[in-house]
Amino acid sequence: MMPRRGTTPAMQWDSGRKMARRRSRPRDSGPFSPQRLQFPKCSAARGRKERHPEVALGNWRAGLAEMATGTDQLVGLGLVAFSLVVFTYYTIWIIILPFIDSDHVIHKYFLPREYAVTIPLVVGLILLLFVGIFITYVMLKNRKPTKKSN
Numbered sequence: 482m483m484p485r486r487g488t489t490p491a492m493q494w495d496s497g498r499k500m501a502r503r504r505s506r507p508r509d510s511g512p513f514s515p516q517r518l519q520f521p522k523c524s525a526a527r528g529r530k531e532r533h534p535e536v537a538l539g540n541w542r543a544g545l546a547e548m549a550t551g552t553d554q555l556v557g558l559g560l561v562a563f564s565l566v567v568f569t570y571y572t573i574w575i576i577i578l579p580f581i582d583s584d585h586v587i588h589k590y591f592l593p594r595e596y597a598v599t600i601p602l603v604v605g606l607i608l609l610l611f612v613g614i615f616i617t618y619v620m621l622k623n624r625k626p627t628k629k630s631n
Contacts, residue, residue: 571597 549557574591581587592600 570591575597578588578591
């Protein structure tokens, strides 16, 4: 065994001992042994609904029909479109408008710059309020009744 650079003979002996210990352990023991690994059964064996046959063949669009209805897809498309419009408006308002002359006609389509901070702040506070109300509701709904002692 060639000595490694920057190691003492004692360190080399110790690492060789560890390697020998690792090699001497049988392969069929330990956390990843075949006896301990239990692979999940296929979905049919567990009683689950089979996937669409075209999805199994690689046509992922066929599986979308199972996952979302037309209404769900329309609502999702609307949310994505709304988010894109808001993001574009806010980006132009905050990043591009400061470089355009203040007497340009485009400024009449945007709110005053003071609202650039207050609107996201108010929306964020309302969002946090609703998240807090939802968490409180779920915790109170799932609370187990306490026993009264006599």
